[in-house]
Amino acid sequence: MTGRSVTRATFGLERLYPAPPARVFAAWADPAAKARWFAGAAAEHELDFRVGGREVNRGRHEEGTALTYTSVYHDIVTDERIVYSSILHAGKNLSTVSLTTVEFGPDGEGTRLLLTEQATFLDGREEPAWREQGTADWLEGLGAELLRGAPGEPGGRG
Template sequence: MSTDRTSAADGFSYALTRTLNAPVARVWQAWTTPEQYTRWAHAVPGSVEMDARPGGAWKATMLTPDGAAFPLTGSYVEVAEPGHLVLGMDVPGRADQVTMSLDLTAQGPDRTEIVLRQTCDTAEERDMAEQGSGMLLDGLEGHLAEGTRA
């Protein structure tokens, strides 16, 4: 996995890149299907709802490693199946959504490069978001590996 970080006048951003052992269509389904997302994203079963189309809503209650639950809500800003998503995330006390982009690129028939990008207001927010995104990618990678075992 590689990580790029920047600190600029317009925010603090990161990009996480990882190559997954699964075709693009399978990675897309894992990211946009509530049942699959629940399995790998540390979400409370039954809490995930997804309307994966521009303007569609999503929500999930996530579990932290220490067992705390916190609800997340947002919308799909851009959806270009099977390779590009921009998710808006609602942040309490903030008028506009924070966005995270996801790009999937085929690396042959059974491998996918995934790149997650986000820009935050502070270095601390970036560090927390980057850590959470890394955990998501770890869970996704584990979920996809389970599917390849016979």
């Protein structure tokens, strides 16, 4: 027995945000905004938001293991859709490979966001439930970022 395993999972998350799709999309595209809601204060974050561009988030697990999350953007339709693939390394070990689609649609005066992730989890280094919870947590962070207000709006900070 090699101790190797593959677990496949797909999950979908839906959120309603009280901001128009252009503003929600902009929170994904702007490096400073994305770092605030996605990366966390202790992480190193880089964002090149364009088709073929990369995003890298480096941090540490609470146990001290270095975590590196790298994404490549494959499709970007402004204010409508983002498609990217990602890999997660825990130390030097590849843990997860995934494909994520994020869709933005109007919902009254706000936005309905649909995120679908298809992932392959390798050798028990990450579990599907952990990834789904982590993704839900950063979508909550996106909601908090949107409440900060956009630059130029009353109460907005940039």
